[in-house]
Every structure is written in C-alpha cells, then in structure tokens.
Amino acid sequence: MLREFDRQIRRAGGDVLIEDDWAGVVSTDLDERTADAAIAKHVRTFTELGLPWEWKHYSYDQPADLADRLRKAGFTAEPAEALLVAVIDELPTEAPLPSGAEIVPVTDVATAEQFVQVHNEVFGGDYAKVAWRLLADPDNQLGFVVLAGGEAVSAARVEFHRGTEFASLWGGGTLPSWRGRGLFKALVAHRARLAAARGFRYLQVDASDDSSPILQRLGFVQLATTTPFIHS
Numbered sequence: 529m530l531r532e533f534d535r536q537i538r539r540a541g542g543d544v545l546i547e548d549d550w551a552g553v554v555s556t557d558l559d560e561r562t563a564d565a566a567i568a569k570h571v572r573t574f575t576e577l578g579l580p581w582e583w584k585h586y587s588y589d590q591p592a593d594l595a596d597r598l599r600k601a602g603f604t605a606e607p608a609e610a611l612l613v614a615v616i617d618e619l620p621t622e623a624p625l626p627s628g629a630e631i632v633p634v635t636d637v638a639t640a641e642q643f644v645q646v647h648n649e650v651f652g653g654d655y656a657k658v659a660w661r662l663l664a665d666p667d668n669q670l671g672f673v674v675l676a677g678g679e680a681v682s683a684a685r686v687e688f689h690r691g692t693e694f695a696s697l698w699g700g701g702t703l704p705s706w707r708g709r710g711l712f713k714a715l716v717a718h719r720a721r722l723a724a725a726r727g728f729r730y731l732q733v734d735a736s737d738d739s740s741p742i743l744q745r746l747g748f749v750q751l752a753t754t755t756p757f758i759h760s
Contacts, residue, residue, distance in 0.1 A: 529613045530588075530751040533732060536692040538586075544570070549657040552582040552756075560591045567601045571759060583757040586611065595755070603757035609734040612748040614720075616695075616731055619747045621721035623714040626676070631718050634662045634671030634685075642673045642680035650701030658685070672718065674702075674711050682711040686719040688726055695723035697733040712742060 543555045553570050567583075574581045583603060585595055595605070625631070634643050640659040647655035662671040662685060674682035682702040688695050697719055702711050720731055734754055735743050744750065 529615075529730065529749065532693065532730070533611075533613055533751065537689060537694050537696075537732065540692070544573075546577075546579070548661070551577075551579045552584055554584045556589060556594075558590060558594065560593075563591055563594055563597050564601075567597060571601065574759070581759070582606075583759070585755045585757055587753040587755075595757070598757045601759075603759050606756040606758060607736070608753045608755040609736055610740040610750045611732070611752040611754050612735050612740065612743050612750055613730055613732045614743075614746070614748040616720050616724045616729060619717070619720045619731065620713075621717050621724065623717040624710060625674070625714050626709045626711075629674055629676040629681070629709075629711070631714065632673050632675050634659065634673060635666075636663070639673055640671075642675075643671050643683045643685075646673065646680050646683035646703065647699060647701055649703065651699075670719075670722065671699075672715060674706075674715065676706070681706040682715065684715040684719065686723060688723065688728065693729035694732050695719075695726070695728040695730070697731060700739060712739065713746065716743070716746060 539555045543553055545552060545554045551574070556566065558566055570583070583598055585598065599605070632639060634640050640663055643662070644655045644659045659671065662669055668690065669685060669687045671685040672683065673680045684697065684699040686695055686697055697716065700712055700715055723731060733743060733748070740750070
C-alpha cells in the first residue's frame with residue numbers, strides 16, 4: 529500500500545504543492561549529494577513567494593538524515609503524525625450515533641459555518657477557506673457536520689483523488705463534551721461508505737496520536753510517520 533500511495537498520491541503532482549490555504553514540499557528524490565542544495569533552493573523559492581509553507585517529511589525519505597539537515601537549515605519540527613491507509617472493503621461502513629445525533633452534509637452557508645465553528649474550536653486557526661472549498665467543489669470533496677439538538681458537535685471531510693484509487697480523510701474533530709460517544713467512528717464509517725460507492729479502494733489519513741489508535745482498531749495500517757517542518 530505504501531508503494532501505491534507514493535505512486536498515486538505523493539509523487540503524482542510534483543515535489544511542491546501550492547493551494548489557497550496551504551503550500552509546501554510534499555515529495556523529494558534526494559540523496560546525500562543533492563539534499564542540502566535542494567533544501568536551500570526551496571527556502572529561496574518560498575521566501576521569494578512570501579508564502580507560509582512547510583516541508584512534509586516522511587520517515588522513509590532519503591537521505592536518512594534529511595530531518596537533521598532540515599533542522600540545520602532553520603526548520604522546526606511540529607508533532608509527527610501517522611500515515612495510515614486502509615482497504616475500504618475491510619472497514620466498517622456502519623456505526624451507531626447517539627440518540628438525537630445526525631450526520632448532515634455541508635451543502636450551504638449555514639452548514640459551512642457550522643463546519644468552521646467546530647474546526648476552529650477543536651483545532652484552532654481559521655477553517656473558512658476549507659469550508660467554502662467544500663461548497664465550490666462537491667465532486668472532489670465533501671464535508672459533514674454532526675448535529676445534536678441543532679448544535680454542531682463534530683465535523684469532518686473527505687477528499688476524492690480523481691484518477692487514483694485513494695480517498696483521504698481530514699478533520700474529524702469533536703467538541704470535548706461529546707467525545708467518547710462514537711461520533712468519530714460514525715464519521716469514518718460514513719465517509720468510507722461514500723468512498724466505496726464512488727469506486728475508491730483505499731482510504732488514507734495523516735493521524736494524530738489521539739486518532740491513530742482508534743483508526744488502527746477500525747482496520748487502518750500504519751505505513752510510516754510524517755512530520756511537518758516549518759522554516760523560521
């Protein structure tokens with residue numbers, strides 16, 4: 529599965545990705561002779577662009593000391609995440625919700641604002657651009673909010689990577705007062721079901737220490753770790 533992820537997702541679009549709300553180095557093909565020059569080149573490029581960015585390092589990247597080289601070049605490592613992949617057919621696609629809770633798709637301004645509200649509270653930052661992108665591009669990504677008594681208590685999204693076998697999971701944040709009630713699992717199952725219906729074979733997620741154990745119990749396999757390096 530790692531080979532397919534690398535081929536279909538990580539290396540398919542080149543080594544640099546620039547989007548409305550994110551930019552960075554996502555793929556490399558380096559060795560001990562070329563690494564330092566490549567690091568310096570990317571630093572110059574993004575400095576000239578004036579964009580906030582990160583170097584998305586994977587534990588299997590070469591050379592083996594690439595992380596140390598990034599630190600020496602002025603990068604700071606943020607918390608590592610687990611690169612998890614699952615075969616969708618091996619995942620549960622049904623999971624119960626607490627009484628009175630329902631999963632609602634993000635389809636209009638009201639649900640987009642609820643999506644943003646949950647993400648901003650759980651993860652910090654401003655997720656408005658993410659929510660508006662969901663409204664603008666429903667063929668390739670969908671967002672969901674869990675409502676309980678009309679209140680948004682959890683939210684997540686899924687991206688469908690056209691021309692590949694992969695869909696990816698993002699978000700999955702739940703308000704503290706609603707954690708431990710199965711909302712996270714229900715959102716995973718819901719998105720897995722939709723990805724299967726669209727013909728995708730794999731689900732991929734960069735998982736935090738909190739969500740990784742839950743996802744692995746559901747059937748995800750850890751293939752590597754990935755660490756964002758931020759240049760200061």
